[in-house]
Amino acid sequence: MQQPDFVTALRRDLADWRQWVGRVVVLAYAAGAGLAVVAFTWLSEQALGGFFALRSWSPWLPLVWVPACTASLVWLTRRFAPGASGSGIPQVMAALSPMVDRERCSLFVSLRLSMAKILLTAGGLLGGLAIGREGPSVQIAAGVMQHAGRWLPERSAINHHGLLVAGGAAGIAAAFNAPLAGVMFAIEELSRKLEERNSGLIVAAIVLAGLMAVSAYGNASYFGEIHVGLLSWHYLLPGLLVVLGCGLTGGLFSRLLHTSMVGGQDYFSRLKHRHPIRFAAACGLVVAVVGLVSDGATFGSGYGYTRRLVEGHMDMPMLYVTLRLVATWLAVWSGVPGGIFAPSLAIGAGIGNDMALLAGMHEGSAPLIAIGMAAFLAAVTQAPLTAFIIVMEMVDGHAMVLSLMTGALGANLISRWISVPLYSALAQAQLCRLDAAPVQRESAAA
Structure with missing residues (x-):
């Protein structure tokens, strides 16, 4: 040539x-x-x-x-x-x-x-x-x-x-x-x-x-920096448990979100279809109750609590992960505009923090928190490389790069055994709107 x-x-x-x-x-x-x-x-x-x-x-x-x-x-x-x-x-x-x-x-x-x-x-x-x-x-x-x-x-x-x-x-x-x-x-x-x-x-x-x-x-x-030194073999078993927990929980959460948002023939899906405003109000009421039970920890995107965990503060409310899962699920199910990236990172950080406490790593929780964030986000979205890179840019230490990549890919693999890719499935549901509105001229005005 x-x-x-x-x-x-x-x-x-x-x-x-x-x-x-x-x-x-x-x-x-x-x-x-x-x-x-x-x-x-x-x-x-x-x-x-x-x-x-x-x-x-x-x-x-x-x-x-x-x-x-x-x-x-x-x-x-x-x-x-x-x-x-x-x-x-x-x-x-x-x-x-x-x-x-x-x-x-x-x-x-x-x-x-x-x-x-x-x-x-x-x-x-x-x-x-x-x-x-x-x-x-x-x-x-x-x-x-x-x-x-x-x-x-x-x-x-x-x-x-x-x-x-x-x-x-x-x-x-x-x-x-x-x-x-x-x-x-x-x-x-x-x-x-x-x-x-x-x-x-x-x-x-x-x-x-x-x-x-x-x-x-x-x-x-986005959430500050995670300072990580040299990792020892003591992190291997807790890290694997974090990946397993995030993969299973994230896969089930993704499946729950898909089932709820697409709908079916169950009682709650029919109720949402017939009375969407009342259903949304009921979801909002339960979200408020969950927020009161968690002393406000589940309100909002979870940015504040995630940042505190990244900075080394491990004082989370009891059952934080479960309560935030419920609050996020109901907020999404209600039909309001909003995403799941930040809540997923918060849940993953909570799982990593819980595992660090169970393993007695009160001073070295940062690696498990980082792995949890990457793994849970990868499991929910089934976009492991994006999840890995988002968390990688928060980490001050090259020792975590391979661990984050392995965690994201492992959790993504487990999630694929449980749930279809969430965004692709919801995109297919969006395409059903083409039959209800065959032509729109909005683009000419926007």
Whole structure:
């Protein structure tokens, strides 16, 4: 194969103005997607702070406030933005399906849905629900990126599929301040491979969105840093038990979420179908009761407790893992917009902490907590490489890299024996909405 002539190749590349206009548009929208996630992060933090301020004013107020917020959010979602319900990742995956044309893509991803997702998810955190903002960030950023398509020149090499992949991955990169995790998420969940001709631009867009988060919050990891020294063989058995526990629990939790969200012919599924607002209020009431039992530990995404565990504070409420599982499950089942990434990391950290206490490792719990976070997130999402990278960027110590990778892959294997991949299954359920709404013109207005 003959090597290219530098001058000729440069001249040919610069002469293609469509290519350069497309690159500028994509990168500008990538920066906008990153800033949208930064704004969403700020609003979510303010909303969660507002809930805890209300709770400090009256500890019994959540018994009224949480069910009222849950019912209101479900009504608003069903009335004005049904495509904004749930995590948001299944919607982006559904929009990438060959079954979905450009006209109907707005059922799942659009600028209008991104705005609704920001407000509704923040409302859920204001209501104290055990939801995360990371999955919604995927749909928000994808909605911003797909809007770039209207400004691309004709016959541009950048297609709609590439914009959605770049946007979804940019959401993860900006939400976790981890561009590498965004790139892996694009490959592992959204697209099994990146198009060779656009892969460099897609990666650049993902990294740029992550840089927006860095510029706003500094080069700090999402939950702080886990300081790990040299690992000894004493961690082998507890670490294996953490992986086994996270794999089994995460697989069962994923199966429970899928069964609850897809629905069936059982009594509770029929009740949710007939009376969705009342059902949401009932879920909110139970979430409030669980929150009171846990002394507030299960309210919100779990960020505060996870960060305390990472920093070495092991004072968790009794049955924290079980209560947070119940609170997260009911919040998701109610139908409010919200994700499961942060709650899953909190549950995994709790499992690792419990195992460290059982093993008597009061001073060396950090490795087991890190393994638990990676393993449980991998088991629930069945995206082990993304889970491993998210936690890896928190760890200050190369000794944990292989342990985290092994834990994530092991828990993912166990989970696959129990449950189908959660996001793929929910994406298939999302595609059923195509029959109810064959054509939407929302994209023209968004």
